[in-house]
Amino acid sequence: MKKISFKLAFYFLLVTVLIESILFISLYTTIVHSRVQEELDALLARGNSHRDVLQKHFDDTTISHVALMESEAETKVIITDANRNILAQSKNINKEMKIHLHTDLSAVPSTGMVLDDHWRSSDYICSISPIISNEEVQGYVYMFLETESIKALVEKITFKFTITALLTVCVSICTAFFFSRIITKPLVRMKKATEKLSNGDFTVVLQTTSNDELGELAASIQKLANDLHYMRQERSEFLASVAHELRTPLTFVKGYADIAKRSHISDDERTEYLSIIKEEVEHLTRLIQDLFTLAQMEQHTLTIEKEHVHLYDYLEKITAKLKPTLASKNMHIHIHCSSLLTASLDKVRFEQVLLNLLLNAYKYSNTDASISIILTQHHGQTVWRIEDQGVGIPEQDLPHLYDKFYRVDKSRTRSTGGTGLGLSIVKEIVELHGGTISIESQLHVGTTVTIALPTN
Template identity: 45%
Template sequence: MNKLSIKIGTLFFLIIFSLETFMFFFLHSAMVDSRVEEELSALQARGNSHRAILEKHFDANTIAHITLMESEANTDVVITNRNGKVLDSSDKVDQFYKYLKMTNSKIPREGKIVEGNWREEPIIATVSPVEQNGEVAGYIYMFQDTQSVHALIDRLNEHFLLAGLISVSLTVIIIFFLSKALTKPLIKMKDATSQISKGNFDVTLAKRGNDELGELAKSIQLLANDLNYLKKERNEFLSSISHELRTPLTYIKGYTDIVLKRNLPINEQQKYLNIILEETNRLSDLIKDLFDLAKIDKNTFIIEKEQIDLNEFLLTIERKLSPAFLENKMRLEIICPSNVFIKADPSRLEQIILNLLDNSMKYSSKGGVTAISVTKLKQSVQITIKDTGKGIPEDDIPFIFNRFYRVDKSRTRSLGGTGLGLAIVKELVDKHEAEITVKSELGKGTEFSLIFKG
């Protein structure tokens, strides 16, 4: 009983068998009762027919004629006078006395059933009153052996038993194929999830309809695809971390060995120590970015939104970064109308913009201009950061928010950076339920647009 198909088949069989048994029993009882009622009605009608004749001619000849007729039929008749004295009968009257005594004077004109218990009694019986001049002159008792009724019921039982066996057989066959059809996709899904649990995400499930099983199959397939993507991304991520950590550590170790083991002039020592400091700072930035991403992935990165006046906020950023832009002989412009507000986390919004501005400085040449402009839309506010830098190739744009992705495939370190800045920006924007888009053209610059709900 461990197989799902057996469990489903057994459950279906018990339910359908119970319903069929109830319906067969109900139908059988209804047909039997209906058939017995027909027999009693026919017996009563036969007695009423004889009564109609006797009411016209209530004499010995007519009585004898009626009893003679019934002696040749499968029914019997007993005719009595008004006091219950037997005038004539079609068979020995001794066997009928029991039912004659059950009669009282209150018998309706249409007659009544004297004995209808066909299951326990050997005879069913009816009585009809014979009236002359408005008064009861006698009674006609009709009797029928219940063996014919039992024979009829037996034949009916045989038919029902045959129909029941055929019905149960067909039910078992239908349930067998139905349970197989239902459980086959579930078994495939079970095998797929088993493969997924073992780390094999290259599973394929056949496309089904739009029912619940189809939706489940799609969900499992989507899960497998996502896990496969995450597995590849994790491997690439670990490889990238390994590379990013190894490179500064190699620099630090190499130049430290040089400073310690060689008797270098002060100016050369200072040169190597500066390189060590630069790589240490690079390593520190990488670890900080990794911690930020880890917090975001674990949903422990708290976003505390508040109302922010963008004009004041961007002017503060301008005061912080203008010296850095001037040092690189670049210009930072802020274009923001007054009374424009958004709900955001100030520190995280600052982190987003600083990361984007840092990229603008790295990838722009001397004399370049980076502009931050704010546009008030109907239901939102758009912050655009546009520079005049080298731009991003069109083929690279879909991947720039991936972790450790660099447009410079040679991974030259002259520009610095960890390859995580834009990945963090994208995660922070998503946490704000905002949107970020990018447009870029080689040699003309890049434009990032942040769209926040107003």
């Protein structure tokens, strides 16, 4: 994570410095240009001010007065006639300054102009203001300012900008690394969490207080850890249940097979023991078949092939198969279904659903009880209700009925205990049909299973 922290800080700093550089250069150029332009405008304005006075009184006294005023100022002045002969000048006028007297003045406007603004390469900047009287040029006022003052001003601005830029870069560096650590810190925690998950440790706890993408990622990893933890527990319980379910009938088969091999037992006893062995083998066969069905569901290879079914005839055939079994308890199944009702479903798979539910109702009902199958259709759905008069299911067990190998009857007797997979398979088949299943029960009153399937 140090690499990503460094990368984030580096890229953040690079972008920040790039933006700051553009802004600093733009601001620096604007300020310098503005300050230099102010000096140029001030020099021209000063020359125009002298020109305005001289236009009113263009005589030796006024000329000398103007030159005297500039003799103690930072600026210098040269006053010439129309032919650019010097009439007066302030002190410290050198030859370089007098060179400007020979500049072409054909383009000089009446408002004056800057003759030389090359402050970086020249020693002076210069402006000219024509003295016009009666619409004729009487002379010119040349103003000079040493560029050293401008250069000093620019150096001062440059120094301040350099200090500010360095401080800004330092702050940007600190900020970049600070925020990169803030961003990468949860990533480091998530990396450690995923390493724990890869090592089989699912006891991962991640804080998910933030509402951004990192918070969503942390929540996803936490959910993954919880799901894996649950799946590992479920797998352990599943394997333990499978081992138990296989061990019990195999123990019976082995035990009774050893007894049946004894030579001194009677034929009736041997027949009884072989019948028990046959029952346990059938139990194993059902368990293996249920496990195979569950495996198909887990791999999404269990397919549903729907066809058009007349529901009353379909139920008559299924209940007919159960009549011998129900007769042992003198139980009856009552079908409440219109002979005109039809629906689209997988006949084989849904028969598995109905047989499972009806056999459950049989196992947990008393003698002379009855089972009702009620079918209705409305709003594009076929609703199946299977009601029994059995012992009922405790309320605390209802949420767990679809768990694999879960039994309300914890005694696991061979007479009442199935494989514990039936309702899990029932739920999967119903959902593959696009339907829903719900179970309501009341102790010592009975249980009602409601299945809602799309009609088509």
